[in-house]
Amino acid sequence: MYNVKKPLTAAAIVAVMSLPLAGVALAEHHEEQSKSEEVMHKANEKAHKAGEVVSDTWITTKVKSSLLADSATSGTDIKVETKDGIVSLSGTVASEAERKLAIEKTKEIKGVRDVAADGLKAVE
Numbered sequence: 001m002y003n004v005k006k007p008l009t010a011a012a013i014v015a016v017m018s019l020p021l022a023g024v025a026l027a028e029h030h031e032e033q034s035k036s037e038e039v040m041h042k043a044n045e046k047a048h049k050a051g052e053v054v055s056d057t058w059i060t061t062k063v064k065s066s067l068l069a070d071s072a073t074s075g076t077d078i079k080v081e082t083k084d085g086i087v088s089l090s091g092t093v094a095s096e097a098e099r100k101l102a103i104e105k106t107k108e109i110k111g112v113r114d115v116a117a118d119g120l121k122a123v124e
Contacts, residue, residue, distance in 0.1 A: 055085070055111055056082040056083060056084065056085065057082070058111070059082045059085065059087060059109060059111045059112055060080050060081065060082040060087070062109050062110075062111075063080045063082070063087055063105075063106050063109050063112070064078075064080045066105050066106075066108075066109065067080070067102055067105060067106075070105060072098065072101055073093070073101055073102050073105065074091075074093050074094060074098065077091045077092055077093060078090070078091045078102055078120065079091045079119075080106075082112075084113070085111055085112060085113035085114070086112075086113055086114045086115075086116060087106050087109075087112050087114070087115050087116070088115075088116045088117075088119065089102060089106060089115065089116070089117045089119065089120040090117075090119030090120055091119070091120055091121075092120075092121050092123055093120065093121070093122055093123070094122070094123055094124065095122050095123070095124050096122040096124065098122065099117065099120050099121075099122045102117070102120065103115050103117050103120070
């Protein structure tokens with residue numbers, strides 16, 4: 001007759017002895033997962049920063065084209081720069097009304113957080 005107790009006992013001993021190894025494997029897996037999550041987080045941060053640069057470039061282009069398209073503003077005489085959604089206007093325009101219009105048109109552009117126009121001067 002076949003003795004069932006010995007193979008079960010041996011299997012139980014093997015299982016118990018392998019538990020510490022399983023713990024090490026799980027710890028290594030957790031460490032790798034943490035590193036992977038950290039890499040993903042850093043990649044997302046880089047993508048977000050790249051998105052901000054693209055957004056700033058887009059805002060600058062949109063503001064400049066808006067000023068050029070409006071016959072009431074001297075779009076070619078107005079320099080436009082954007083940093084973190086804050087648009088800086090500089091240059092010289094014909095009148096204070098044109099200066100104010102340029103500022104108003106800039107504020108209307110999606111993504112513009114603020115307008116700095118200290119460098120935009122009116123001739124009159």
